[in-house]
Amino acid sequence: MNVVHKYGGTSVATIEKINQVADRVAEIKKAGNNIAVVASAMGKTTDRLIEMAKAISPSPSKRELDSLMSTGEQTTVTLLAMALQARGVEAVSLTGFQCGFLTDEFHSQATILDIDSRRLEDIIARGAVPVITGFQGISRSGDITTLGRGGSDTTAVAVAAKLGWDCEIYTDVDGVYTIDPRRCPKARKLDVITSDEMMELAALGAGVLETRSVEIAKKYGVRLFLGRSMEKDKTKGTYVVNDYFEDMAVTGIGVIEDCAMISVKCPFEKGTVSRVFSKIADMNINIDMISQQLLDDKTALLSFSCTKESAEELEAARGESVFDGCDMRYGLSKISLVGAGMATHSGVAAKALATLFENGIDHYQITTSEISISVTVDKENLQKACDALTKAFELCEE
Amino acid sequence: MNVVHKYGGTSVATIEKINQVADRVAEIKKAGNNIAVVASAMGKTTDRLIEMAKAISPSPSKRELDSLMSTGEQTTVTLLAMALQARGVEAVSLTGFQCGFLTDEFHSQATILDIDSRRLEDIIARGAVPVITGFQGISRSGDITTLGRGGSDTTAVAVAAKLGWDCEIYTDVDGVYTIDPRRCPKARKLDVITSDEMMELAALGAGVLETRSVEIAKKYGVRLFLGRSMEKDKTKGTYVVNDYFEDMAVTGIGVIEDCAMISVKCPFEKGTVSRVFSKIADMNINIDMISQQLLDDKTALLSFSCTKESAEELEAARGESVFDGCDMRYGLSKISLVGAGMATHSGVAAKALATLFENGIDHYQITTSEISISVTVDKENLQKACDALTKAFELCEE
Numbered sequence: 181m182n183v184v185h186k187y188g189g190t191s192v193a194t195i196e197k198i199n200q201v202a203d204r205v206a207e208i209k210k211a212g213n214n215i216a217v218v219a220s221a222m223g224k225t226t227d228r229l230i231e232m233a234k235a236i237s238p239s240p241s242k243r244e245l246d247s248l249m250s251t252g253e254q255t256t257v258t259l260l261a262m263a264l265q266a267r268g269v270e271a272v273s274l275t276g277f278q279c280g281f282l283t284d285e286f287h288s289q290a291t292i293l294d295i296d297s298r299r300l301e302d303i304i305a306r307g308a309v310p311v312i313t314g315f316q317g318i319s320r321s322g323d324i325t326t327l328g329r330g331g332s333d334t335t336a337v338a339v340a341a342k343l344g345w346d347c348e349i350y351t352d353v354d355g356v357y358t359i360d361p362r363r364c365p366k367a368r369k370l371d372v373i374t375s376d377e378m379m380e381l382a383a384l385g386a387g388v389l390e391t392r393s394v395e396i397a398k399k400y401g402v403r404l405f406l407g408r409s410m411e412k413d414k415t416k417g418t419y420v421v422n423d424y425f426e427d428m429a430v431t432g433i434g435v436i437e438d439c440a441m442i443s444v445k446c447p448f449e450k451g452t453v454s455r456v457f458s459k460i461a462d463m464n465i466n467i468d469m470i471s472q473q474l475l476d477d478k479t480a481l482l483s484f485s486c487t488k489e490s491a492e493e494l495e496a497a498r499g500e501s502v503f504d505g506c507d508m509r510y511g512l513s514k515i516s517l518v519g520a521g522m523a524t525h526s527g528v529a530a531k532a533l534a535t536l537f538e539n540g541i542d543h544y545q546i547t548t549s550e551i552s553i554s555v556t557v558d559k560e561n562l563q564k565a566c567d568a569l570t571k572a573f574e575l576c577e578e
Numbered sequence: 579m580n581v582v583h584k585y586g587g588t589s590v591a592t593i594e595k596i597n598q599v600a601d602r603v604a605e606i607k608k609a610g611n612n613i614a615v616v617a618s619a620m621g622k623t624t625d626r627l628i629e630m631a632k633a634i635s636p637s638p639s640k641r642e643l644d645s646l647m648s649t650g651e652q653t654t655v656t657l658l659a660m661a662l663q664a665r666g667v668e669a670v671s672l673t674g675f676q677c678g679f680l681t682d683e684f685h686s687q688a689t690i691l692d693i694d695s696r697r698l699e700d701i702i703a704r705g706a707v708p709v710i711t712g713f714q715g716i717s718r719s720g721d722i723t724t725l726g727r728g729g730s731d732t733t734a735v736a737v738a739a740k741l742g743w744d745c746e747i748y749t750d751v752d753g754v755y756t757i758d759p760r761r762c763p764k765a766r767k768l769d770v771i772t773s774d775e776m777m778e779l780a781a782l783g784a785g786v787l788e789t790r791s792v793e794i795a796k797k798y799g800v801r802l803f804l805g806r807s808m809e810k811d812k813t814k815g816t817y818v819v820n821d822y823f824e825d826m827a828v829t830g831i832g833v834i835e836d837c838a839m840i841s842v843k844c845p846f847e848k849g850t851v852s853r854v855f856s857k858i859a860d861m862n863i864n865i866d867m868i869s870q871q872l873l874d875d876k877t878a879l880l881s882f883s884c885t886k887e888s889a890e891e892l893e894a895a896r897g898e899s900v901f902d903g904c905d906m907r908y909g910l911s912k913i914s915l916v917g918a919g920m921a922t923h924s925g926v927a928a929k930a931l932a933t934l935f936e937n938g939i940d941h942y943q944i945t946t947s948e949i950s951i952s953v954t955v956d957k958e959n960l961q962k963a964c965d966a967l968t969k970a971f972e973l974c975e976e
Contacts, residue, residue, distance in 0.1 A: 229653070232593065232657060235593045236664065237663060240663070244657075244659045244663070248657065250652075251653050254652075255627070257645075258631075259630060259631065261639070261642045262638040263635060265638070266634065266635035266636070275722075323676075
């Protein structure tokens with residue numbers, strides 16, 4: 181077996197847990213397998229580092245923040261490498277730059293451009309276990325970058341893709357659920373999910389796996405598994421596969437608890453709408469649920485949703501002429517039904533909207549993709565909407 | 579003015595102290611000077627990291643320890659850069675590798691081979707303040723190395739040497755004293771000391787400045803100053819100069835509280851002594867107070883002193899044939915009188931030994947250099963010996 185294991189922050193939160201991970205990795209290695217490990221920062225380390233930075237400066241530079249945060253994973257991987265060595269397993273920790281993760285310059289949300297895996301492959305070739313910092317890389321100018329929160333999943337899948345290995349992501353949940361079990365305790369665990377559904381769910385609020393990691397897994401054909409740390413029984417986790425034998429109409433529900441809608445009035449001058457999007461892209465802000473309608477014969481009304489934080493960034497940039505007449509609406513939640521069979525099962529939208537209506541829940545924007553339907557509702561109606569929809573689409577136990 | 583400031587761990591132990599350092603650096607920069615900053619890990623961070631490593635493994639690999647420890651300084655410099663930015667000063671943090679500190683491969687006590695200062699000079703040329711991690715570098719193979727404890731002083735002086743700037747080392751003491759004031763409260767602060775004396779004192783136990791840093795300062799003609807963190811009055815610190823107008827017989831006393839003496843019986847075969855030293859060099863252990871005497875006509879007795887830790891390492895290697903008949907003696911302290919005028923003032927050794935004799939203190943090995951005399955005594959006599967010698971050589975107040 182050739183496998184990359186990824187351990188999240190809760191799985192390496194203490195010395196004791198690092199020792200448990202080392203036990204497991206050592207066992208796999210000693211059984212004659214090849215294994216590489218990607219690890220996140222211990223427990224709440226990243227939050228603690230951000231707190232320190234905020235105590236120093238209200239708006240610390242992203243370059244410095246990235247360099248600061250990268251120390252979290254570096255601490256974990258050196259300790260884990262030592263723990264493996266103490267078990268008689270040769271192990272070498274690798275930071276983002278030592279592992280050859282070349283990224284672009286977008287600090288705090290960098291994209292991997294290439295992996296120069298020569299050192300990684302040397303380490304594997306001599307039978308040692310590389311222990312790699314998740315979430316980070318280095319730019320061409322030699323600056324430390326981070327891939328954004330959750331980026332350790334991306335690191336793990338990227339390493340697996342580069343090596344042609346399987347990837348197993350270990351975390352503090354059993355696998356992928358029809359809906360976050362903290363929201364709906366009767367949510368059902370999925371044994372398999374397609375990568376398209378997983379990407380959609382991840383993008384639409386399921387925190388369990390990062391979209392980019394699933395995208396890379398799909399693109400490079402990486403066998404991806406998600407399970408609870410220390411659980412060896414694979415039936416207890418979730419496999420991310422390329423196809424079902426038969427698709428389900430709705431596989432799961434993604435929730436984004438806090439989102440904001442932004443409306444901009446755009447006069448009908450050539451290029452105004454495009455300038456708005458260019459400006460947003462320059463600020464490196466992700467938006468979705470984009471729609472455009474006509475307000476009158478001189479003006480178009482453009483609207484889109486984004487995170488609360490991004491909306492606040494945009495609000496701060498309101499002085500710029502492109503955002504004249506821009507209107508922000510906070511206090512919304514976004515619910516998304518995801519299912520690969522949606523394209524072939526009709527009536528999903530109708531059923532979803534009827535369910536909301538029957539429960540007296542107003543909905544605002546609606547957008548759809550091939551395999552998802554998203555609506556925004558007032559945040560205070562979120563729980564009620566989730567309960568009603570999981571029931572209507574039989575996504576819970578019993 | 580062009581100056582490198584170095585701030586030790588106690589000077590950056592808290593967010594508040596980092597802010598104070600930032601205030602001071604910002605003031606100097608805004609007054610039109612060029613300044614670069616080298617910083618250590620915050621307070622007890624390094625100790626805390628070592629503790630974690632020891633909890634994982636009784637003998638963690640030095641490569642991993644170096645990578646682990648380097649996170650300490652990286653945290654400080656990113657926070658300090660943010661604090662400077664918050665004061666309107668452009669600042670860029672640099673890790674050892676970003677600052678181009680190429681070292682050899684001796685983890686935990688690496689030597690600087692070269693500084694590729696292109697990035698550093700670019701940053702300075704555009705008017706920004708580089709904030710550099712002390713104590714670390716990178717080897718040719720891309721591994722993170724550390725220069726040994728206290729290595730941040732070396733980093734600071736090396737940066738100053740490369741740039742042709744002055745270097746000011748800020749710490750939690752006022753300057754260099756005739757003897758550690760914690761040992762003898764009446765010790766006198768020195769306004770100036772020669773670099774030779776400073777090197778000798780540092781090598782012989784004065785923790786205030788690292789020997790290598792003084793050596794580099796001397797070699798490259800760096801003006802070196804040592805003072806207390808927020809103190810601006812330069813008369814309150816110590817300048818390290820190349821020459822006095824007139825040399826003093828004894829300038830100060832260095833103390834190494836715990837040292838060990840090792841004796842090895844070497845049969846008169848060609849190369850035995852040399853094999854002992856080769857083996858010690860391979861283990862990268864520093865020894866001093868080396869002497870050789872004849873035991874009988876077939877055997878030489880070789881003895882030398884080293885730190886307790888190194889003696890324990892040697893003891894562990896006792897199985898090796900070169901250390902047959904090796905005898906370890908712990909529980910010793912080494913006292914060294916240092917003075918550039920020793921060569922021209924006669925009777926220093928006689929006076930020192932008489933003082934010990936009058937106070938009923940046995941002494942063992944004696945070694946001398948051009949500007950120092952060292953003796954070992956039993957640890958329980960150390961305080962009495964220091965008190966007597968500081969009085970005899972007028973090294974205290976009154």
